[in-house]
Amino acid sequence: MSIATTSTQPAGARKAVIFCCDSRYLPYTAHAAAQIAALHPHRDFDICLCHGECPLTLPESLASLGLRQIRVDVDGRFEGLRLDPGANHDVYLRLALPEALRADYDRILYLDGDIFVQGGDFSRLLGVDLGAHPVAAVRDNIQWRTPERRPVQFARLGLPGTRYFNAGVVLMDTARCADMDLLGRCVDLGRREAARMIRHDQNLFNAVLQGDWAELSPTWNWQYSWAARLLAEMRTPNVVHFIGGTKPWRDTVGDIPPRYLRAMSAFLECHFPELPPPAVAASPMRPCSPRMVKMLLKHLVSARAMCAYLDRFEGDFSVIG
Known part of the structure; x- marks a missing residue:
């Protein structure tokens, strides 16, 4: 199964801030994107909105932001993965970003749409040293005060406790993610353990990486x-x-x-x-x-x-x- 992309404009840089959303979440995601654009009027990175089958329609009033819209067609890659009631397979779309956009970007900062951006140098964040790790993220808040706490999903899968990150903000090195087949390994695990999985791709990321990620400050x-x-x-x-x-x-x-x-x-x-x-x-x-x-x-x-x-x-x- 191949991943295909179509976009409203070509990539303008080798790094990008990317949101994945549907039309329901578009207004709130657009707000976060506009906040980042305001912080970086002369940015050296793209700001992208990725979506699955259903197209997104931005109002003309936001055209000046220069957001790149990208449709990602995973060709059924996520079939067999667990879904919450009312959800569709687009909830797993961020898993596909490194493979889908490796030709366009060396670094991707994925962000959820339910955020409020108050500041920060996003260009510098996109360039931080990850060492040999494929991704960087912030610990999930269940481990902020109790760092040794074993996540529920790890217990369900019989995995030992280790660092566990929240997937609402994930900095990805696209080459490293693709080289280690992070997408394929997450999908394989998700299908194999569908009956024991809870939630969506956050647990797949963490179960596959098992602590192999760089830890960012909670300010992000x-x-x-x-x-x-x-x-x-x-x-x-x-x-x-x-x-x-x-x-x-x-x-x-x-x-x-x-x-x-x-x-x-x-x-x-x-x-x-x-x-x-x-x-x-x-x-x-x-x-x-x-x-x-x-x-x-x-x-x-x-x-x-x-x-x-x-x-x-x-x-x-x-x-x-």
Whole structure:
């Protein structure tokens, strides 16, 4: 089975920031892409939107961003892999990026669409030294405070505990990924263990690599959780990743600080006015609410372990092999 690509324009550089999304997630992904474009008006990398069978239609108001749209046709490569209810095989598309785009790019930074970009030199990140590793990423937040914690999926597969990364932000060396047949090995494992798999490609990446990846600072994938939300306001990470069901366009309980909601609302109103307004609470969480008290206690209990984790990184571009 071969992988074919078609695009709206040729590659303009040898490195790229790439999002994979469908039409449902396009407005929110476009917001993140626009944030990166604003940070790098004279960038030396491409910003790409990849999709599967269903095409994406960007509004004319975003044409100035110069986003490259790429259709990736995997020719049934993901048949037999586990799917959550309502999902299609495009949820595995990021697995195919190194093989599909190796001729265009030496480095790819894959990003999920449910992120908020606050800063960072993405060009420099694309060039960090990965050593002999095929990818670099940030630990999943289940291991931020308990680094020896064994992921549930590893236990289900009978694998030993080791470092486990969140696949919402993955820096890929396309040649190394292709040379080690990372895609083929992930697909083989996913089919063989479909009955025991949970979720999608994040577990396949980690089960195949078994710690063979370079570790990035959490500033590039700050996973928004009860134990790290307030620290995010103090550390100002480059990329905030809304990993749960609460998003800047869907927050009915007031968990997310208003500045995220305002920025998303303004973007959607400008570029996607046909969409209904974001479903958000009338007011943010109150300081005396039980939810706030719970969050403060969680931060207090985990403070020492969080400091130990954060202190491992000297700066934004520290890489731990």
